[in-house]
Amino acid sequence: MLRFILTRVSLIIPTFLGITLLAFFLIRLVPGDPIETLAGERGIDPARHEQLRKEYGFDQPVIVQYGIYLSRVLQGDLGKSMITQEPVLTEFSALFPATVELALCAIVFALLIGLPAGMLAAIRRNSIFDHGVMGVSLTGYSMPIFWWGLILILIFSVQLDLTPVSGRIDVLYYIEPTTGFLLIDTLLSDEEGAFWSAVKHLILPTIVLGTVPLAVIARMTRSAMLEVLGEDYIRTAKAKGLSRFRIVALHALRNALIPVVTVIGLQVGVLFTGAILTETIFSWPGVGKWLIDAIFRRDYPVLQGGALLLGIVVMAVNLLVDLTYGLINPRIRHNR
Amino acid sequence: MKKSALFAAICVPAFLAAAPLAAKTLVYCSEGSPENFYPGINTTGTSFDVNEHIYDNIVDFERGGTKVVPGLAEKWDVSADGTVYTFHIRKNAKFHSNKGFKPTRNLNADDIVFMFERQWKEENPYFKVTSPNHSYFNDMGMPKLLKSVEKVDDYTVKITLNQPEAPFLSNLAMQWAGVQSKEYADAMLKAGTPEKVDQDPIGSGPFFLVNYQKDAIVRFKAFPEYWGGKAKIDDLVFAITPDASVRWAKLQKGECHVMPYPNPADIEAIKKDPNVTLMDQAGLNIGYLAYQTTKKPFDDVRVRKAFNMAMNKKAIVDAVFLSSGVPAKSPIPPSMWSYNDSVKEDEYNPEAAKKLLAEAGYPNGLETDLWAMPVQRPYNPNARRIAELMQADLAKIGVKAEIKSFEWGEYRKRAQAGEHQMAQLGWTGDNGDPDNFLHTLLGCASAQSASGSNIAKWCHKPFDDLVTKAKVVTDQAERTKLYQQAQVIFKEQAPWFTVAHAVQLKPVRKEVVDFKLSPFGRHTFYGVDLKDK
Numbered sequence: 001m002l003r004f005i006l007t008r009v010s011l012i013i014p015t016f017l018g019i020t021l022l023a024f025f026l027i028r029l030v031p032g033d034p035i036e037t038l039a040g041e042r043g044i045d046p047a048r049h050e051q052l053r054k055e056y057g058f059d060q061p062v063i064v065q066y067g068i069y070l071s072r073v074l075q076g077d078l079g080k081s082m083i084t085q086e087p088v089l090t091e092f093s094a095l096f097p098a099t100v101e102l103a104l105c106a107i108v109f110a111l112l113i114g115l116p117a118g119m120l121a122a123i124r125r126n127s128i129f130d131h132g133v134m135g136v137s138l139t140g141y142s143m144p145i146f147w148w149g150l151i152l153i154l155i156f157s158v159q160l161d162l163t164p165v166s167g168r169i170d171v172l173y174y175i176e177p178t179t180g181f182l183l184i185d186t187l188l189s190d191e192e193g194a195f196w197s198a199v200k201h202l203i204l205p206t207i208v209l210g211t212v213p214l215a216v217i218a219r220m221t222r223s224a225m226l227e228v229l230g231e232d233y234i235r236t237a238k239a240k241g242l243s244r245f246r247i248v249a250l251h252a253l254r255n256a257l258i259p260v261v262t263v264i265g266l267q268v269g270v271l272f273t274g275a276i277l278t279e280t281i282f283s284w285p286g287v288g289k290w291l292i293d294a295i296f297r298r299d300y301p302v303l304q305g306g307a308l309l310l311g312i313v314v315m316a317v318n319l320l321v322d323l324t325y326g327l328i329n330p331r332i333r334h335n336r
Numbered sequence: 337m338k339k340s341a342l343f344a345a346i347c348v349p350a351f352l353a354a355a356p357l358a359a360k361t362l363v364y365c366s367e368g369s370p371e372n373f374y375p376g377i378n379t380t381g382t383s384f385d386v387n388e389h390i391y392d393n394i395v396d397f398e399r400g401g402t403k404v405v406p407g408l409a410e411k412w413d414v415s416a417d418g419t420v421y422t423f424h425i426r427k428n429a430k431f432h433s434n435k436g437f438k439p440t441r442n443l444n445a446d447d448i449v450f451m452f453e454r455q456w457k458e459e460n461p462y463f464k465v466t467s468p469n470h471s472y473f474n475d476m477g478m479p480k481l482l483k484s485v486e487k488v489d490d491y492t493v494k495i496t497l498n499q500p501e502a503p504f505l506s507n508l509a510m511q512w513a514g515v516q517s518k519e520y521a522d523a524m525l526k527a528g529t530p531e532k533v534d535q536d537p538i539g540s541g542p543f544f545l546v547n548y549q550k551d552a553i554v555r556f557k558a559f560p561e562y563w564g565g566k567a568k569i570d571d572l573v574f575a576i577t578p579d580a581s582v583r584w585a586k587l588q589k590g591e592c593h594v595m596p597y598p599n600p601a602d603i604e605a606i607k608k609d610p611n612v613t614l615m616d617q618a619g620l621n622i623g624y625l626a627y628q629t630t631k632k633p634f635d636d637v638r639v640r641k642a643f644n645m646a647m648n649k650k651a652i653v654d655a656v657f658l659s660s661g662v663p664a665k666s667p668i669p670p671s672m673w674s675y676n677d678s679v680k681e682d683e684y685n686p687e688a689a690k691k692l693l694a695e696a697g698y699p700n701g702l703e704t705d706l707w708a709m710p711v712q713r714p715y716n717p718n719a720r721r722i723a724e725l726m727q728a729d730l731a732k733i734g735v736k737a738e739i740k741s742f743e744w745g746e747y748r749k750r751a752q753a754g755e756h757q758m759a760q761l762g763w764t765g766d767n768g769d770p771d772n773f774l775h776t777l778l779g780c781a782s783a784q785s786a787s788g789s790n791i792a793k794w795c796h797k798p799f800d801d802l803v804t805k806a807k808v809v810t811d812q813a814e815r816t817k818l819y820q821q822a823q824v825i826f827k828e829q830a831p832w833f834t835v836a837h838a839v840q841l842k843p844v845r846k847e848v849v850d851f852k853l854s855p856f857g858r859h860t861f862y863g864v865d866l867k868d869k
Binding site for chain 1: 361363368369371372379466467468469471474531534535546547549550551552553555573575576577578579581582585586588589591742743744745746748749785786
């Protein structure tokens with residue numbers, strides 16, 4: 001097990017370097033001069049342009065710029081946003097909890113519906129229920145997020161008046177961020193009704209962001225379950241006269257979960273990508289929206305820093321998933 | 337498992353408890369986050385909308401108009417030669433306070449001088465704080481124009497200019513000249529946190545900032561001690577909502593009262609909603625196609641005229657702007673003083689155009705490029721589509737136009753360098769003065785500069801003489817005459833094909849009282865009230 005952990009952890013260094021390289025050079029491939037963008041609509045005179053280029057270090061060869069950037073990153077300095085002049089890390093830490101809160105709710109939503117649906121579909125293979133679940137999940141998987149979000153807003157907010165349109169909480173509440181997780185902060189505050197307002201605001205974005213992972217988890221659970229249900233030990237369990245519930249819930253599910261756990265880990269990346277669109281539709285103040293703005297404004301420090309930080313988070317989650325995988329699957333634990 | 341159970345419990349749909357109602361809260365669904373709280377370095381309308389409520393200027397634009405009215409200065413005197421301005425500052429303008437700072441004095445001449453020096457003098461300790469890029473101060477030509485800014489006494493400031501400049505007062509009413517507290521700045525400098533001045537702002541405006549959460553909300557409260565009297569609303573909230581359709585959904589539901597930039601596809605529905613009024617006003621802007629007049633074939637006025645007659649303006653505006661634009665015949669919008677309505681529009685006449693082109697030496701037509709901006713702007717919602725329509729019209733007189741585009745920054749830079757033959761561009765006015773269009777966009781000075789806004793590179797002496805003279809004359813009646821003549825010359829010389837003036841459309845809920853559209857496209861809520869539903 002120790003060796004497994006060590007191998008896995010040692011992979012982090014090259015991955016980290018890879019992310020810095022990609023984040024740094026990809027944005028520079030996008031046409032557009034950050035100084036021009038900074039100057040706004042009416043352009044900038046050449047002398048001042050040059051002066052600003054120097055100030056930001058853009059006059060140096062790209063490879064030197066990368067060296068400087070990397071050495072600063074290693075010292076924990078991600079730079080300042082060119083637009084707001086705030087440190088990248090400060091902005092990230094103010095916005096990240098909102099993204100995590102939404103992503104956690106979305107994944108819980110996906111698991112709560114996806115797992116049982118996948119299991120039932122496997123048990124009742126080829127039934128109407130099975131076809132229904134697979135059809136719905138295929139639709140969910142191919143759902144354009146933007147459209148899906150707007151449709152839900154139109155139906156549930158505008159027509160039925162059940163949920164608020166967008167935002168994290170009703171504007172009448174002012175909650176001082178303590179943890180940054182609004183569900184927790186509202187519980188800590190004395191404001192009556194604030195918590196439920198936060199919950200109501202979470203419903204639609206959770207559904208929208210959770211739709212794709214839900215579809216993936218349902219399909220994955222079904223196929224993993226089908227495979228496991230055909231195994232010898234299930235037949236043995238049946239022969240022993242165990243109840244159907246015990247067979248499925250105890251024997252089959254535990255083994256079927258192994259690939260599902262990996263998929264959940266991979267979905268973290270998907271959740272962050274989905275967050276970009278979901279956050280824009282629902283005016284959710286998270287890192288997705290922040291990064292999109294940075295792309296449009298060619299805010300190099302924010303893009304580099306933001307991509308790096310998100311990369312680290314995805315890496316950490318996947319490492320955790322791999323370790324869990326080792327825990328639940330003895331074959332990996334014993335390094336075979 | 338426990339953790340997910342907790343989250344599951346929290347995320348389960350629940351439709352409970354309505355939120356409590358506050359006194360008079362006006363919610364504006366803004367389109368984005370402000371860059372920061374220092375208007376001196378801001379370049380976007382989004383930031384100006386926020387900072388306009390916090391800071392005051394020496395002079396202001398009247399609400400809903402372009403006329404300059406007293407602001408922090410109760411009155412002012414201008415010397416006979418137009419180079420010395422003496423401002424008498426009101427004595428009752430108070431600054432806001434925040435957690436870290438309580439002002440001990442009212443706003444005075446020191447604060448006004450600080451506003452200038454911070455943007456002007458490199459040795460000012462605040463020159464580089466947050467950013468040294470004081471865009472508008474430079475763009476409005478202040479470094480060259482200002483000779484001195486002096487404090488005469490606590491409530492009198494004397495500004496001396498290097499030469500007379502008629503639009504100077506209008507320039508001072510622009511947001512870049514918002515006045516910050518020098519006392520606050522000094523205190524923060526002493527504390528070693530100068531950047532706080534631009535993050536936790538203190539101004540003397542009608543609202544003070546309560547809190548700001550990036551990409552979520554900007555929250556203001558009415559400042560009870562505002563010199564102009566407390567605002568009619570108690571709280572002002574900017575709910576940041578980037579998507580236009582979502583803004584509309586929020587407005588429909590009453591989650592906000594005013595929204596900017598509606599989606600054209602939603603306009604019909606907005607017009608039908610009984611709870612919403614769709615306000616409209618021709619904005620201070622122009623969308624145009626500039627001919628590069630120093631390059632062949634556009635150095636010949638006959639070619640330019642022929643092109644102007646070959647393109648069907650009305651069809652273009654109808655197809656692309658829908659209800660959000662009116663055809664333009666002058667470089668300045670009809671709502672601006674000195675607009676010359678007697679100027680005759682070039683009629684759409686492909687036959688005559690073809691003849692004129694033959695006269696100019698191109699009987700078999702010609703080939704040219706046609707640049708289309710890669711971005712959407714109010715004055716040009718779809719440059720590509722416009723280019724296609726123009727291309728089709730031009731083909732009818734034998735002109736083969738090749739549509740080109742570049743990344744936006746690159747596009748502007750190349751157009752300003754004059755690399756095109758024909759390029760679309762546009763302008764939104766800054767200060768309501770015709771000088772800001774006619775001199776800035778069509779004067780010789782800006783044609784000769786590599787970063788100038790005159791992308792037609794059109795330098796025509798009779799025109800330039802008029803607009804340069806109008807810059808130094810202070811009498812508005814005389815200036816009007818000069819600008820009206822200039823528009824006649826513009827039309828004869830045809831350096832541009834003027835396309836359209838965008839109309840700004842603003843959906844506002846019916847309970848909002850006395851909201852006025854700003855010709856500058858700003859959103860200001862001082863003076864606005866809410867009636868009970």
